[in-house]
Amino acid sequence: MQQLRPLGTGIGWRPEIAEAVERMPGIDWVEAVAENVCPGHVPESLLRLRARGVTVVPHGVSLGLGGADRPDASRLTALAERAEALGSPLVTEHIAFVRAGGPLTASPLLEAGHLLPVPRTRDALDVLCANVRAAQAALPVPLAVENIAALISWPGEEMTEGQFLYDLADRTGVRLLIDVANLHTNHVNRGEDPSKALDELPVEAIAYVHVAGGFERDGVWHDSHAHPVPEPVLGILADLASRVAPPGVLLERDENFPEPAELERELTAIRHTVTRARARATIGAGTRGGVTYAPTAPKAITGSGVEPAAGRPEPGATLRAEPASGAEDAARQRLALAQAALLSALVAGTPAPEGFDRVRLGLQARALAAKRADVVAKVAPELPEILAEVYRPAFLAYAQGHPMTGGYRRDALDFAEHLLLAGLPESTETRALREWWLERSGPAPLSRRPGARLARATRRVLLGR
Secondary structure (H helix, E strand, O other): OOOOOOOEEEEEEOHHHHHHHHHOOOOOEEEEEHHHOOHHHOOHHHHHHHHOOOEEEEEOOOOOOOOOOOOOHHHHHHHHHHHHHHOOOOEEEEOOEEEEEEOOOOEEEEEEEEEEOOOOOHHHHHHHHHHHHHHHHHOOOOEEEEOOOOOOOOOOOOOOHHHHHHHHHHHHOOEEEEEHHHHHHHHHHHOOOHHHHHHHOOHHHEEEEEEOOOEEEOOEEEOOOOOOOOHHHHHHHHHHHHHOOOOEEEEOOOOOOOOHHHHHHHHHHHHHHHHHHHHHHHOOOEEEOOEEEOOOOOEEEEOOEEEEOOOOOOOOOOOOOOOOHHHHHHHHHHHHHHHHHHHHHHHOOOOOOOOOOHHHHHHHHHHHHHHHHHHHHHHOOHHHHHHHHHHHHHHHHHHHHOOEOOOHHHHHHHHHHHHHHOOOOOOHHHHHHHHHHHHHHOOOOOOOOHHHHHHHHHHHHHHHO
């Protein structure tokens, strides 16, 4: 496996904090959401950072490598273009599925608008490996994939997270982006031991590490990326750093941005955590969750379980045989049906698939609807301005029976059309909503009220004149 040059300490670049990031001391690199960067119009802030020698890494969120379908060629091309435009040494994506349905299931294609967990099964691993290989072949630079946070667990899983990630790296040579905040989230929400996951990981395959904040409510950890980094997450970072020197560590913050000084304090805490853990590791002891321990040797995954890694090949050095095409197609079909059933239950109100925790599915469904409402309010800020306090409850009611089938901009237009077709009483807000929809969608949806249709037709004639 080709070695990447060390990245150092970085922060997620977001337009809201672009100027502050440029002024922050000790920033070696930044990560930008790939879908928010246009190759022909790279933000000036990123260009200035690059000119200073700051590395920029595009971080994709919509490829859906863990989905049943093969990676979309146009999305791969777009990701490759962003890597080239930013002069990036690598690109990153997620081990997740973000859409389901379509031709493989002869059902409507549904968009999650969120990163959903892949079942840790042999079928899902076979499909993921094939998709990762396809992405690697299409990208001009190395690919690293990230473990995600999840609220729900798949029934009948055959591997732990560490085993799943080890086999993925072993079979494809892909690098890993380890999010220690996501390990903490899965510890709280799914009872998974972060130390066990780190025991089983191929730490030499780590490209870099994410650190982020969240909050706990009613026993559920919300990976918000909008709160300070808590001590347990720093503890997992220390555990990881006691095992291997991470090539790069990055602070993620997506909203509710604090003052720059607060972000700088978090970056300092991250640096100190890594430095202390590495210093302890050099004298034969480390810190795991605040407890002194002797560092554990990395583990290898074999057919019989977890064994010491002495003499094991480097991930990607000896690749296992991939399943035959017919076997892969069958695995894709089974995975497609399972993912479509889950996503339909989450966004279209269909019954919960057998074996899932219905309470957790309900929590996840409400979280997805709330996220849709928040993102639509960002991409179409006129809607909450027009509808005021009515916007959020109206959108959440709409989301219960109207799954997202396109991007968030399409979702905003569909929501406005739904309200207009519902026959809202004529008001200043209704007229403003109609004008907003007309400007972006062409002909207005027909009202079910004859009087309203006549008035609109008359107005169109007058406007035409």
